[in-house]
Amino acid sequence: MIKPKYLLLSFILVFLFVSCKSHKNSTYNSIDNTPKILFLNYSIIESSNGARTIQFNNKKIVNGKIKRNDLELLENGVEGDLIFTELNSKSKIINQMLIKNPLIKNIEFVNESKKFQTQVVKLDKTQFSIRLQLKNETKLITISNFATNNTLIKTQIN
Secondary structure (H helix, E strand, O other), X not given: OOOHXXXXXXXXXXXXXXXHHHHHHHHHHHHHOOOEEEEEEXXXXXXXXXXXEEEEEEEEEEEOOOOOOOOEOHHHOOOOOEEEEEEOOOOOEEEEEEEOOOOEEEXXXXXXXXXXXXXXXXXXXXXXXXXXXXXXXXXXXXXXXXXXXXXXXXXXXX
């Protein structure tokens, strides 16, 4: 027969092991829910006939929160702009934003009379980045032409 003293000691040890295990899981879950920022880097090339090709360069996910988002609303779009779309695992749209035409750059410089001047430069190729608050349900990112809504690239987010 087991003595009550050993029985009590056994219950205490089992309780301590269960408590420690539970504590580890809650710590892991709180780390898992840390807000994350997703950085996506792409290259875009426009051929002489106007066809665009986008290539995925890399992505980086870091802990943090975005204070403000620089992407614009779709209503402000014009031909040449791009549509950025976040999709969940069932291809349902989570969010859509506008990316102003990355092939058009406004260059500001000082002219001969020492006054600021702005010049619009049209590029054939360039790199651009997207920064967004990563949502847990985001699984796929697409970038499409604004005017035609044709998808140019899909990026899987794991």
